[in-house]
Amino acid sequence: MNVSSNELQTAVLKACRGIGLPIAQAQDVAAAVAARPKAIPDFLKYLSEPLQGADFDFTNGVEVKNANILRDFAVCADAAIFGTPSVVIRDVDRCELIIALAKHRGVMVKTKSNDLSVSKGAASELLFERCNLSTKDWAAIGQYATLTYVPETDQSRIDGAGAGLTDND
């Protein structure tokens, strides 16, 4: 299925919101994935993980345990951009999604002993182009997006949107 970049970005944003990701982090993920569609399989994998709280330790830079990459990568990138000497996310492997997020934020990522280190990098140009997706992936993203939709009732159809039932004039 050939989709526009904006379609993909919007669908990813909604999917992130569907699992309860805060809006700004969802926007970051959506832009990152739209600029690197090959991150979609990893993105779908992370979408299925629960959004539990992470443990941050600022004693020696930043150390994060139980991180949810979709939510917590943003603040790790912030710390790296800020110049924090050591930013480490425990028990996370480098993958296409993480590369996408890193490129989007202009930081570098490396894996060592199952931990991910994030450091300041150079911003690179992001390309937002159309892409071909499998209908399976597109449907999977859509399934998460539906979690943001509110089922309608007869009353909400009338009260919530406005406009007449017919407009012959």
Next chain:
Amino acid sequence: MKDEMFPAAKLRKPNDVMRLSRMGAMFPSRLSFLRNLTRRLIQDGSTVSRGHWEMDEEGYGTAVYTIKLGGYSYSLFAVTQALNPEMRTDRVIAEAWDAAFVLYDGVPDASEIARLSINAPSQEIGRFTEKDLCLSRANKSVRLFDQIVTSLRNGSDLPTKKIHEIGYLMRTTAVYGNGKFGIADRNKIESRPGLEGPFMAEMLTVWLIRTFTHDLVEHVGGASLPDHIKRQLGIGNSTGLGMAPFLVSHPLLLHSWMISRETALARVRVAEVGSKKSKQLIDLARRAAQHLLEWNVPDPIHQERIVQLREDWSNFTSDLTVKELSDEGTLDRLLVQSTTGTEDLQELVVSWMLEPFGDLIDGLTECMANPFEPTLDASMRCDELQCILDEHCGYATKVNFDDPHSTGQFWYVSEAKLEPRIGQRHSEDGADRESPLDITRRIHALNQDLSGQSGPIWQFLALFPQHRMAVLRVQALAQNNYSEIRDNLVDADMAPIDMLRCKLSFFGASKFDPKSRLWTRITMGQGAPLASDLATNTASDDWWLPVSAG
């Protein structure tokens, strides 16, 4: 902004400008996007050709119009069908329309016309390609269309009064751009000459649709309409909540629109007026008065506002003289004087004052596109953010969100049509899936949690990830003072119609005809140049606030 080249007064304060009630009183101006487009078409020497027209006697079939702009060709594909009146609804839940349109990149060949003929009438459930730039549909104003057809067929008098009152033969109910349903992303065209500005492709689409509606009624009627009548026929639009979230989700773009307009006003307030522009202002004041007289709506509340504005406008302008307007400082004084009146009066005064000063302000339209999104300044400390909150965000931090009235509504996306809607938080389900348009409430919550915090803001956000958006918006607000609507968008009394009017006025809409707090009809392009005016080099930019031809 290119401020330094021109003397300018102080900008109006964002706390005054960015209130919903004022945004809901805005009028189109010469900076509006459709005005900007038609100026560009005139400057570019653009011409329109109709390369395809396959319509039966009743006006059902397909057509293609091609226009050259900035070295590119764009085509409007149109397809019409017979529509059961029971199916004719302006709501987004509609499944069929009198006409469907695609703005096409280039000139479609037979196979592309065949593809568009199948997909365009399906609209949201169709599928489109990178060659398709905008997607739209429209319904007839059936009575006016039929009356004109009858007049043309019989050779009888045209219903000129009704033509001006209604102002269009068809009204669009959506104009989609930027990748929706597979059409081209905006980044494909955003640097093309003539389409750089916001919504230029959409404006080109509606202007070409207007041309099509003129040809269609002439085709079915079997005779030509006089050009002065055709100019009176713009293109209608019926707009609901789908348009409203855009202003919230594009804060830097909103800032660019607003500060361009406010900068224009600041320049004009201290501009040398001279006798020529003074005369123009007096003529425009008379035109505005006539426009107000001819603008009538069924909604009693808005009709009352219009009636009041007629009186206020008359009082404000009736004694103006060329000499007085030519005096130094008069426009500034008049603007200050207007602030004792209603916001309707104040905003009409703003649009009126801008109109004669194209030489000073038209260049500001180049500043109205803004592709950027807010970015986090991670180095900011919590106390610095607190200072910004204190300085700029009183409109949010002082709201009592413990009062259920302050959270009475919520925005959501309907499962059935994937479109924004408004719900009543305390009596309807769905608030757990609320769309994040409650920026004021989020800023308020950020302010509460920030209290007593220290250190860099990124550490705060590690502990409070839910506040990232509010931090972004507050930081952006410090640099872009017009980026936020300074009102509570979930308050029980919030009327989305105010957001719609603001955005539509930037498009160039007039004759706002609100049907409820949630949707409105408007007229676009009434009085605008025709394609034939472009062809004969007789097109004029002088069409602020349409009035009847007389």
